[in-house]
Amino acid sequence: MSYIEVNHITKSFKVAKKKSGLKEAFKSFFKRDYKIVEAVKDISFSIEKGEIVGYIGPNGAGKSTTIKILSGILTPNSGKCKVGKMTPWLDRKEYVRKIGVVFGQRSQLWWDIPAEDTFDLLKDIYDIPEERYLKTKEELVEKLNLKDIINVPVRQLSLGQRMRCEIAASLLHEPDILFLDEPTIGLDAISKQLVRDFIKRINKEKKTTIILTTHDMSDIDALAKRIILIGKGQVLYDGSLQKLKNNYANKKYIKVNTKDAINIKMKGVLKKVKEKDGYAFIIDSKQLNISDFLNVISKQVQIEDVEIDNENLDNMIVNLYEDLKI
Amino acid sequence: MKVYFKSLGLHLKSLLEYKASFITTFLSQILVFFSYYFTILALFTRFDNIKGFTLYEVLLCFGVIQFGFAFNESFARGIDRFDKLIIHGEFDRILLRPKNIILQAAGYDEDFAKVSRLLQAIIVIVIALVNLDIAWSPLKLITLLLMMVAAVIVFFSIFLLAASYCFITVQGLEVTNVFTDGGKHMAQYPIGIFKKGFVWFFTFIIPYAFVNYYPLLYFIGKINNPIYAFSPLLVFLYLIPCILIFYRGIKKYTGAGS
Structure with a gap:
């Protein structure tokens, strides 16, 4: 039995059909046509503790939906998922203590105040004991080189600096699993390198299981030995990156x-x-x-x-x- | 709860980054409020009473409802503007936290400028109380406090219902405004002055009448049955299904794209 087991997960959305034109917009105000979109159909895979898995696929393939199901945000229409002994969307409160999530395109930091204030709030959100909190924070500040930036209002930070703070914020409660949804999007080469090195380091030192989605193949090349490729809501390839390379390289x-x-x-x-x-x-x-x-x-x-x-x-x-x- | 108050503090800290903007919106809220206030005053320069309710009785009613509404707008703004939370994907983040979802959503956004309205509502209540000839007793004091708390609860419940509606569709929220803003405007007057259909609706569907009508009747001495004093408690029961509906809605949550 693997650490993370995903079995036949399906999730569909009801999407309003939109037609162009004012007349159609007016019509749809009264009566909407819906169509069912299957974002994820029958996905299964398993992940061992301490693995780094690259989860790739084109836009709209269902990557984010899978991440959201795995992190307990969305409830799938059918299928089973076990992480340890827990089902993410059923044991939400207990489960989310064990995971950290970084959305590259969204911030969890408070925009107008220094990142350190957000960290303090997270300490209470996750009920982290004072001592452990200070120790973890110090460690993250050192490894991610945050010393000079956690006291500056977040809005004044560069994207790379902010992303480092985001990652620190997601790791304050020392999660077992870290979900990274496009963590290097928009970063310059140096920041990317810094983020990648750090991800490798925590995976090695803390045995954190890492699930990474990205469109940047150099991320995958640098980090993941194993990739899961999905397209149109289905798993198309699950295996080592090297094997895929041999076939195509x-x-x-x-x-x-x-x-x-x-x-x-x-x-x-x-x-x-x-x-x-x-x-x-x-x-x-x-x-x-x-x-x-x-x-x-x-x-x-x-x-x-x-x-x-x-x-x-x-x-x-x-x-x-x-x-x-x- | 600790997290809620701490985030309240952070909202205040964020706010202090933009002092001038805060002061102007705070002051502009006073103008909005007094335009409502003067409408009622103007009404009473032509009529002595509305269906037997005097100016200060109506003002008390107005004050209590405004108090409940402003309280929610100030301190549970995240629920009031829940559609924004969903559209911007911030609700995802809330679901990732190991804390109560409703409290987190309430604390997600605060509007301290609306505290201005809250203060004004309290001033209006005081003005009304000074001018009303109330035979004070401990039970009357309890009645007044219950009315104010129930006003907060009733709007919180309705905001929650409106928020639950966001899980089905993020559009068409104006429908729910009919019951929040629209309802608020009606409930500023004692519900009893309206036609029977309205009274029925605002008693059983949205229980404004238990906030500002039945207890008001007892408070101003129109009815002496003490059961009326405790009628605001029914509003607390109303909150329960609203919370359950909200949690049902979460199961239907589909997110807002990547």
Whole structure:
């Protein structure tokens, strides 16, 4: 029995049909047509204690809905979910003490006052004993480098600073599970790195189970060994990131800088594009060895420079979404 | 409760960041209030009484209802503006806290400018009491206090009902305003002066009559049956189904997108 067990969860919403135009808006004021949208259909997975799981999928796939069900905010129409011995939406009060949630697009900090005041309020909300609170706070302040920013009204903080405070606020009660819904959205490279390092660190030190949704594949690359891919409300892939990469990463991007014209017809060359100072190729490395390919070309033309890239994770996901038709 | 009062303190702290804005809204509330007040005064320059109720009896009624309404607007603003809480997704955050949902929602937003109305309502009640010839007794004092508390409870109940309605649809909230704002305007006068249908409605569907009519009759000595003094207690019973309906609504909650 795993730590988190999700079995056949389904959640549908009633959405009012909207038509454009003033006349239609007027009509719908009196009589609305509804349609049922299934945000999540029959989702099952399980997660072990201490895992970091990347939960990915395109917009509207049902990521946030799943997170909300798992964190006890929404009650699903059907299905079971056990975390430890608890069902999130039934044992809400007890359950939420064990979880922390960061919504990247929404703040839980009070806008006009320093973050530290919010922290103090959270201490009472979670009934954290004074001593433990001070200790945890000190630890978080040190690890997230918050010393100079928790006494400034939140509205004056930069997005990166605010996000660090948000994460600290979600961890004051030392939760067992941390849900991160797009934690690096809109952050600059340094802030992203800081947030990622910190997430790795608490996972290692405190054995916090982390469930992460993001559109930033470098987040996933840096943090999650396992991903769950969902689309149109269903689980499409659940397994290691490496395996997925192996399946999709056999496409290599090779850029050859040369002044001469290249004429090549080989099995395994998927794409050839003429560029300003040379050619760009996409090669299937299963069918065609890279060194063989370069060998042939170097005999033909004078090569000035070569650039070889694995197709990056973002492209891989686009291909994956296309293959799965989501 | 501790968390509620602490968040009240933080709201005050936030407010102090914008002092000038607070003072102007606080003062503008006085103007709004007195426009209501003068309507009643103007009415009584033409008529001595309305169906047997004198100016100060009506003012007492007005004061009590305004007190209950302003109290909720000041200290339970989050329930009053529950649609905003849902639309902006802040209700999600409330559900993530291991504390009572209704208290959290009430404390989520406070409007201290409305405290201005609260003070004015108390002033009006005092003016009415000074000018009324009340045969004071301990029971009369209890009646008055019960009326004021019941006024707070009745509006809280109705705000809760309106909030529950947000779980079904976040639009069309004007419907509920008919019962809160509209009801408030009617209840400023002793309900008995209206037609029977209204009296029935405001007794059994929304129990304003138990706040400002039946106990008022006892208080000003129109009726001597002490049962009337305790009629505001029925309003407390009214709160129970309102709370239950609210919790039913939460099960239907669908969130507001990502």
